[in-house]
Amino acid sequence: MPKVGDLIWGARGMNDMKPMGAVPHDLAELGRLMDAFCPMHVMLDAAGQMVHVGATLQKLRPDAPMVGKTFLEVFELRRPQGVSSMSELMRSAGVKLHLRFYDTPETALKGVLAPLEGGRGAVLNIGFGISLIEGVRDYALVSSDFAATDLAIEMLYLVEAKSAAMEASRKLNLRLQGAMIAAEEQAYTDTLTGLKNRRAMDHVLTRLIERKRGFALMQIDLDFFKAVNDTLGHAAGDHVLQNVARFMVEETRDEDTVARVGGDEFVILFDGLTDREALSRVAARIIERLEVPMPFGEHFCRISASCGTVLSQSYGQPDAGVMLADADMALYASKKAGRAQHSFFSEAMRDVGGDGGPIPAAIAPKHKGARPREERRGEE
Amino acid sequence: MHGLINRTIQSFVRDTRSEALWLEIAKAAELGFDDFEAMLSYDPALTKRALGAVACKLGLPQDALLEDMGTYLVSHKNTEAVRRLLRFGGVDFVEFLHSLDDLPDRARLAVDDLILPQLELRERSAERFTLQVSARQRGFGAVMMGVLRAMADDYGALVLLEYVPEAEGVESIDIQLIEAAFAEGRGFDLGGARDE
Structure with a gap:
């Protein structure tokens, strides 16, 4: 041409x-x-x-x-x-x-x-x-x-064809993103109770520490739960755990994170709440509610809980591992003091630890697992 | 088979019958999911099972079903994009017919893993054409019957179409143009503003 x-x-x-x-x-x-x-x-x-x-x-x-x-x-x-x-x-x-x-x-x-x-x-x-x-x-x-x-017409054709193809791809991406969010949600959820799981708790705790705002970390261990499981079976145990989860969610605020981190172990992260009295009241209400005997079939499940709490402001530079270990130590103090109680961590606990001897923070959780059985024997 | 083709089967059932019927078909064909994704690829066996299940549920012979799907592709409002892309091929029906040779290449420009059957238009006289459709799977010829019928309407042309089923791997369609400007046809605005 x-x-x-x-x-x-x-x-x-x-x-x-x-x-x-x-x-x-x-x-x-x-x-x-x-x-x-x-x-x-x-x-x-x-x-x-x-x-x-x-x-x-x-x-x-x-x-x-x-x-x-x-x-x-x-x-x-x-x-x-x-x-x-x-x-x-x-x-x-x-x-x-x-x-x-x-x-x-x-x-x-x-x-x-x-x-x-x-x-x-x-x-x-x-x-x-x-x-x-x-x-x-x-x-x-x-x-x-x-x-x-x-080539004007061909260019118009291409623009439309590409837009249509992009639109189809965009829809696919949206659906994949939805599926990904659902999968993540599942990966962060304890399926029995619907609470957050250990992974999710670790995640939130890291974020709270990074944000440098005050928060409290409360460890909660059920007392006598193993007895329920052993005598009434796992179905009864599951029933109890679901009730406990509901109480904890009801007694905390939306912005708090309630997680089940072990069989009968829970952690609550209180975002922006560091008032000792308020925290003690929450712990007391939770204990009070889960001490009410829960009917299961023709039986009643009777449990209680021990709680230990640490506050982020007690640390110059809070560390997730240290805070969890300290909260566990406070919880152990509650157990020692006769269960069904709540304690705040204090430096003095480091010295008295388990049976008078100091418990290295890193191995404290292992000790805890073995503890309830001994204690129950003393009680029953 | 490309997701766009599989998705067309699903949209055809959903738009011309119902979502519920599609879910039944997806189950009957044992797809293992409810939705084809337009931008993914699928085992051709799934396409075959889906088509079989649709033909069975609708009580249609396979060729009639495929032709209906071709018509749907051009004439349903939910597939307007396809009609527009085809209309870019020419200003009248004959020019559109001549553009079909390029259709597979045009499609690949937009979606590079979409493989359409090879199309070849033979001009036997000013009013008589034969479109040859060669594909690995037979059936595209029947779809093209529906597409041509609907595009003729779209251009307002009056044509006679005759489907010649497969011979040596090639399906063909005999096209006889009775009148190029028989009816008004539908509008086509290059800029994509609302047609008609």
């Missing part, structure tokens, strides 16, 4: 081209060819006045005929800058021009100018470039407004 440049240079080298016969040798002929190949061209005379305008370009301003106006009064030349006369415009031949309509819609256009032989003016071909989509929409263009070889 001949390009604008070919035609212009063809016109300039007219004598050489003669054998080919159909070379345009006057402007009317050139205009006719341009109409066929470049429906968005415009031909300027030496003074910069528009003398012939392609049908599609004119379609962008259907009520304002362009012929007779000067090019630079209709189009603003954005690049190259500082062009205000026809002679300056002629110097930008061959350069990519960035154009815009002066009036609205100020569609951005691309163009290229080729001078005509003998100072007779110039031909400009204009295109939408990347504003094609808006252009087609704003001016209700149809296929026949573009040259058959113009």
Whole structure:
């Protein structure tokens, strides 16, 4: 397909081209060819006045005929800058021009100018470039407004096809994200009680420490739970655990985290609550509620709980492991003092530890597991 | 088989019958899930089982079902995107027919793992054409019957179509153009603003 440049240079080298016969040798002929190949061209005379305008370009301003106006009064030349006369415009031949309509819609256009032989003016071909989509929409263009070889229609097709494909992918991603959140939720939930699990608790505890806001950590161990399990069976044990979980959730605030971290071990993280009296009241209410005998079949399950609490402000730099171990030590103090109680951790506990001897924090939880059996033996 | 094709089977049942019927079909075909994802790929055996279950539940012969699905692809409002993409192929029905040779390549430009059957249009006269459909699985020809019928309506052209079932791995459709501008057809706005 001949390009604008070919035609212009063809016109300039007219004598050489003669054998080919159909070379345009006057402007009317050139205009006719341009109409066929470049429906968005415009031909300027030496003074910069528009003398012939392609049908599609004119379609962008259907009520304002362009012929007779000067090019630079209709189009603003954005690049190259500082062009205000026809002679300056002629110097930008061959350069990519960035154009815009002066009036609205100020569609951005691309163009290229080729001078005509003998100072007779110039031909400009204009295109939408990347504003094609808006252009087609704003001016209700149809296929026949573009040259058959113009890739505009293919570009519109691709944009739509890609958008449709992206939309399908986006929907898939949303569904996958939903599935991922559900899976994560499951991974953080204790399925028996619906409470958070150990992993979730570790996660929240780390976040609370990072946020450097005051919080309290309460360890709760059920007393006599093993007896329920042993005498009434696991179904009774599960029933008790579910009740206990419900009490704990009901006695705490939404922003607190209640987690089951072991068989009959729970941790509650109180976000922003460090008031000792308030915490003692919560512990007392929980103990009180779970001491009410729970009917199971024709039996009653009787349990209690021991609690130990640490406050984040007791530490210069709180550490999750140390806080859990200290809370456990406070809980052990509660057990020692006769169970069904709540204690705050104090430095003095480190010295008295288990049976008078200090318990290394790291192994404290292991000791605890073995403890209830001995204690129960003393009691029953 | 590409998820887009499987998803079409599901959408066809859901949009032209009901969601409940689709769930029954998914169960009968033992898919192991309720929804095909448009952007994933599936074992061709699943596609075959799904199609078999749909034909069975709707009491339709396979070819009639596939043709209905082709019509659905072009004419249902939920698949408007497909109709639009096809309409980019040409300004009239004949130009559209000629664009079908490029259809598989066009589809791949948008979704590079979507493999459509090879289409070849033979022009026997100005009004008579034969579209040859070659695919590994037979059945695409029947789908194209539905697509052509609906696209002819879309362009407002009056055509006679005849389906010639598989011969040596190629299905064909004989197309006779009675009148290119028989009816008004549906509008097509390049810019994607509301048609009609």
